[in-house]
Amino acid sequence: MYHSISDDRSNLSVSVNNFERQIQYLYTSGFKTIQFNSIDEKIKKPLIITFDDGYKDNLINALPILKKYNFTSICFVVSDLIGKSNIWDKNNSNYVYKELLSKNDIKVCLDNGMFIGSHGKSHRSLIELNTDEIIREIKISKTVLENIIGNKIDCFSYPFGSVTKLSANLVNKSYHFAVSTMRSRFDTNKHKNYFIPRVHMSNNLNRFKLFMKIKTFYEDIKYNEKQLHM
Numbered sequence: 001m002y003h004s005i006s007d008d009r010s011n012l013s014v015s016v017n018n019f020e021r022q023i024q025y026l027y028t029s030g031f032k033t034i035q036f037n038s039i040d041e042k043i044k045k046p047l048i049i050t051f052d053d054g055y056k057d058n059l060i061n062a063l064p065i066l067k068k069y070n071f072t073s074i075c076f077v078v079s080d081l082i083g084k085s086n087i088w089d090k091n092n093s094n095y096v097y098k099e100l101l102s103k104n105d106i107k108v109c110l111d112n113g114m115f116i117g118s119h120g121k122s123h124r125s126l127i128e129l130n131t132d133e134i135i136r137e138i139k140i141s142k143t144v145l146e147n148i149i150g151n152k153i154d155c156f157s158y159p160f161g162s163v164t165k166l167s168a169n170l171v172n173k174s175y176h177f178a179v180s181t182m183r184s185r186f187d188t189n190k191h192k193n194y195f196i197p198r199v200h201m202s203n204n205l206n207r208f209k210l211f212m213k214i215k216t217f218y219e220d221i222k223y224n225e226k227q228l229h230m
């Protein structure tokens with residue numbers, strides 16, 4: 001799980017050099033990128049690279065590196081904020097302005113092996129909304145994005161990683177797959193397709209930490225997802 005790939009030193013960013021180092025490590029370790037619809041298949045060293053929020057730097061900084069190593073990825077976009085900025089973070093003390101992908105950027109991403117998923121309509125936390133509002137976040141974002149890409153949107157990323165049983169059930173009615181911010185590697189027998197855990201990729205990962213991220217199966221660290229602000 002990545003967010004922004006940038007040298008802006010924001011706490012959501014992995015620097016361009018560190019990103020390339022990590023991708024190169026994954027490449028030389030023999031990982032192969034797959035799509036969510038192959039998640040249950042028996043593939044050797046499968047990998048799904050995800051980006052939350054739809055930052056423009058995913059296209060400018062991450063995509064050329066991913067192409068270099070022949071990796072695909074998926075970017076989770078906020079449908080109301082296409083071509084705008086990360087306003088949901090504006091009141092944070094450590095806020096850094098970041099531009100988001102435009103409609104045209106999304107098309108360029110698609111043409112270059114980056115798939116698109118929904119990160120909701122407005123990046124509101126689903127646990128703070130009533131049923132009707134949750135349904136709007138889930139369904140309107142799906143329709144808007146499907147109209148842009150001219151194809152099905154099948155994957156959802158819970159804004160802030162916040163999930164309740166109700167929101168997970170509603171997401172499950174519209175999408176085949178949904179990713180959380182729970183820290184773990186995916187295990188078909190253990191995890192549901194509408195609550196897929198992810199491995200957090202941070203800026204400062206030395207080779208040992210990278211090795212551990214890949215080799216350790218379950219981290220299952222309990223933490224307050226809202227505080228982490230993913």
Ligand SMILES: [Zn+2]
Pocket residue numbers: 052053119123159160230
């Ligand atoms: Zn987000």
